[in-house]
Amino acid sequence: MTAQFQKPKELRAQKPVRVIFTGGFLGAGKTTALGAIARRLLKQGLTVGLVTNDQAANLVDTAIVNELGVPVAEVAGGCFCCRFSDLVDATDQILAKNPDVLLGEPVGSCTDLAATVVNPLKLFYGDIFRIAPFSVLVDPIRVRELVLKETPTRFPEEVAYIFRKQIEEADIVVLNKIDTLSPQEADRMVEALKGLQPNKPILKVSALRDEGIENWLQMLMSDAPAGSHILRDINYETYAKGEAVLGWLNATVRLVGSPEFDAGKFAETLMSELQASINAQNAEVAHLKFLISSGTKMLRGHLTKADAEPNFVGELGEIGEGTLVLNARVALSPEALSSIATQAVLKAAKTVNAEAEILSLQSFSPSYPKPPYRVSEPV
Ligand SMILES: Nc1nc2c(ncn2[C@@H]2O[C@H](COP(=O)(O)OP(=O)(O)OP(=O)(O)O)[C@@H](O)[C@H]2O)c(=O)[nH]1
Ligand SMILES: [Mg+2]
Known part of the structure; x- marks a missing residue:
């Protein structure tokens, strides 16, 4: 082989x-x-x-x-x-x-x-x-x-x-x-x-x-055996x-308070805005997650189904500056997802009187999977 x-x-x-x-x-x-x-x-x-x-x-x-x-x-x-x-x-x-x-x-x-x-x-x-x-x-x-x-x-x-x-x-x-x-x-x-x-x-x-x-x-x-159930008829x-129905969005945003902002409130608002817009489009969430970091501390938000309760991990309180990393995998077009995410970030920032500068934003659908190796018999 x-x-x-x-x-x-x-x-x-x-x-x-x-x-x-x-x-x-x-x-x-x-x-x-x-x-x-x-x-x-x-x-x-x-x-x-x-x-x-x-x-x-x-x-x-x-x-x-x-x-x-x-x-x-x-x-x-x-x-x-x-x-x-x-x-x-x-x-x-x-x-x-x-x-x-x-x-x-x-x-x-x-x-x-x-x-x-x-x-x-x-x-x-x-x-x-x-x-x-x-x-x-x-x-x-x-x-x-x-x-x-x-x-x-x-x-x-x-x-x-x-x-x-x-x-x-x-x-x-x-x-x-x-x-x-x-x-x-x-x-x-x-x-x-x-x-x-x-x-x-x-x-x-x-x-x-x-x-x-x-x-x-x-x-x-x-x-114990590893890789023993190779898919025969994929x-x-x-x-x-x-894969292609899932819109994929990765963004990084710099958040600056004047002089400080409530990061917890920002996270809750961001999540509720994203969730409301996704539900308004009757779309499904695979996993929507974000992380706000400031110094050594961080706060995360997760949602794994459009109409489920979100989950937050960590605490930040009032911070002067922070970085938001947002990763969303939602059954929506990349364009729609990008627009929803941008609006939600800006709205959440406005709610806590912070400035949001989008440093990077990529939005796409995964391309056709073409693995270079496919070993179809157990090794
Ligand atoms: N209640 C509960 N929540 C969990 C458990 N394990 C993970 N979670 C939550 O499920 C969500 C997703 O967890 P992740 O570990 O990020 O899931 P993942 O499979 O790595 O997600 P992707 O990398 O996006 O595919 C987060 O909100 C976690 O806190 C668990 O055992 N119980
Ligand atoms: Mg993961």
Whole structure:
């Protein structure tokens, strides 16, 4: 098999490195979960490095994981699968720091990762990497919406297709956010997921509360099969359509008070303005997240369904200046999303009497996925 693929480059490591990739749909809790895993590994005295990934630069996730104080490299401008060489370069940067464990978070709108990332890594770098089973995190909101179909969805079928394919290719399915469920509800969801995928482990965790992580981590540190559920019949047309309906927006904004402004009020207003405009267009949110930082402090806002309650993490109070990083993945055209985001930022700034200077704003739909490597047999 090796003959048909050319290795992107040689990688060297001073010792075997455990590689843990955690996938799952946008907003499922991948960054939170990798943070929980990293903290546990650090407590065990192991060294950790991390690779984040997005279709564009300026990532809320990179800022979040930077708080862990471990080496972080970012693959921006495309997913791991389509930018495999960039993933290898990022990995190389982290390997220079001699980690015991390398953690990676692929883009949440991607699937076919067993064939295009996990197995190529095993094929080319199986001598230095010990690849962990590929976990796919699942949000209970999406189980209700896309598996049990008990709540309405505004997503088109192609997005539901990506969600199903992600679960299909998982070595381990991880139902996250169980702190939001009664034990009976959690068991009912596990049964529903088992109905879709009867032959694989389905775990229950709360990444936020650090519950169920120990057991999961044991599986990730074991030599259980990785990338063993390669998608046999993935339809790239449908997958590409599912990705393309999601408008993607990454923006950076400088906020200046006169002389100070209430950052908490700014965050609440920004979220409610964004949510109201998105709902007015009957659009669905995959994940809308922003982070306001000032000095060493930060405040984050997250929304993972258009009509759900937003979630805020951290506190800032009155600040003189701050930087806002906004990442939105919403089923809207990039133009509509850009206009909604700009207006919401300006309105929120006006409400707290601050000035907002948009430093960068990118808005687009992900392009057709064209992974350079597709290893269709388990390695
Ligand atoms: N209640 C609860 N919320 C969680 C849990 N894990 C993550 N969240 C919240 O879910 C939202 C999304 O979490 P992230 O970790 O950013 O999700 P992600 O999968 O990395 O998102 P993308 O990178 O955008 O695909 C945030 O508001 C988190 O605080 C959990 O176990 N319980
Ligand atoms: Mg993330």
